[in-house]
Amino acid sequence: MNLSVQNMIELDSPTLIIAQAIVQWLLAILLMAERGMDKGTKYWVIALFIHGIANLLPFSRPYLPPVVAVIFYNFCVTTAFSFSYLAFARLVGQQAPLWLVLFPIFVMILTMSIYIDDIAMRVIFASIITGTQLILMAFVLTRGNWSGSEKLKGWLMYSTGLFGVGFIVRALFCYVKPELFIHLVAKSSFQSGLVIAGMIYIIFSTVVILLVRLDRLNKELSTLASQDSLTGLFNRRAFMHNATSIIASENFPVSVLMLDLDNFKKINDVHGHNVGDTVLKLCADALQDGLKQYGIIGRFGGEEFAAILPRADSEQALAVSEKLRLAIETINVNPDIRLSISIGVATSSSVSSIEPLLIRADKALYEAKSKGRNQVIHADLLALN
Incomplete structure (x- = not known):
């Protein structure tokens, strides 16, 4: 042995x-x-x-x-x-x-x-x-x-x-x-x-x-x-997933922003898609920098973006939105291009899904566009009117 x-x-x-x-x-x-x-x-x-x-x-x-x-x-x-x-x-x-x-x-x-x-x-x-x-x-x-x-x-x-x-x-x-x-x-x-x-x-x-x-x-x-391949932001699916998690965590009040670059189609038509892509990247960077400490942002498609701000009431959401609007205005692509953005805001103190907030913010965005663009409008103002 x-x-x-x-x-x-x-x-x-x-x-x-x-x-x-x-x-x-x-x-x-x-x-x-x-x-x-x-x-x-x-x-x-x-x-x-x-x-x-x-x-x-x-x-x-x-x-x-x-x-x-x-x-x-x-x-x-x-x-x-x-x-x-x-x-x-x-x-x-x-x-x-x-x-x-x-x-x-x-x-x-x-x-x-x-x-x-x-x-x-x-x-x-x-x-x-x-x-x-x-x-x-x-x-x-x-x-x-x-x-x-x-x-x-x-x-x-x-x-x-x-x-x-x-x-x-x-x-x-x-x-x-x-x-x-x-x-x-x-x-x-x-x-x-x-x-x-x-x-x-x-x-x-x-x-x-x-x-x-x-x-x-x-x-x-x-x-x-x-990730959106062009801008590096969350794509629509990832944004919706993260936004749903934020709402499920009851981080109220919560605000949602719908953002749309003004006259972007004209930039593409006049200056070409390469310049258009550069504009989207620069704007995405500016929006992400402006939202770092407040919430998350994603690209919904084309020149449209969405953001969610947990624990942000109407006043805070409007202040952040105005900050973003000014940030876009300061972007210098070339002397022939003047950038601006329209923003719709919606706020809720109790909601079970992000969809109602997106619908309200989108209506506010449409109002901002129809009133001359380059401005921020809160959905609560539409209800008052």
Whole structure:
């Protein structure tokens, strides 16, 4: 029984190394199957391929000059981790300095050349260089913007850092007991443990990169589904969804604005659609800036916009509307274009749906248009008249 357990623990490290190379290549192929890979994923794919090649190189040593086999193997390992660093930097939107990518490769080639006949020293320096690269990979995750789950970021950062520390510890052990490390492809439970740990880390890191990529794609799809492509404002569907949530939360009193750019068709006809699009973008930016602390705004189509102001009574809604009207007047596209906007306002202290407020605000907007444009009219004034 004890012998059986021992045999299970003392796994065949050469077989594990080959298995690790196959796993790395399969993961790389899996990532390549994804359409529209970003640069970070591409760097990780390159790292996986190079690392897979590196894992098989020790088996070619009987057929290659020792200098070539040793230096090329360690060159591949360090290059793979340099590409891994580039991938991690991209995960948080950072640009990795070129020297930080190339310097470890240079140091690795130099030290392997100096200690070409000393296996223990090669293992020590290779472990220190690789461990430092991994610790730097963990550190870069603390910077920039991470778009995925914070828990995933923590797992990836700490596992990478611990893996790096493991290589530093390996260097210390090699200094004390070099006989444990001088044969990379020899059968050894210690070497097997290192290979298994590396395989688990690679699989885990690849899964995290896939999950982060998936999270980013979901956010992009959500943005496309809710955002007007020209102005960047909420589209009609997204605005209605958010406005309904505001009303359901009973943020009363609540005010709704219907806004329409004056004489926009004439701008399109005279100056062309490119100028018209520029006008819409500038006006959308001005309206959004003016409403930031008051409520939300969306584009309903063409030159028409809608806004909802939670906890805003009639007086506050009129004041905000006038501020928006003046903001549009100050936009300077060119000397031949004078911009203005008409706004209809409706307020309620108790309503179960946004539709009645939109209808009332739209009637007030129609009144503002019919009375000469470039003005704000509240629906309550229509009721009085």
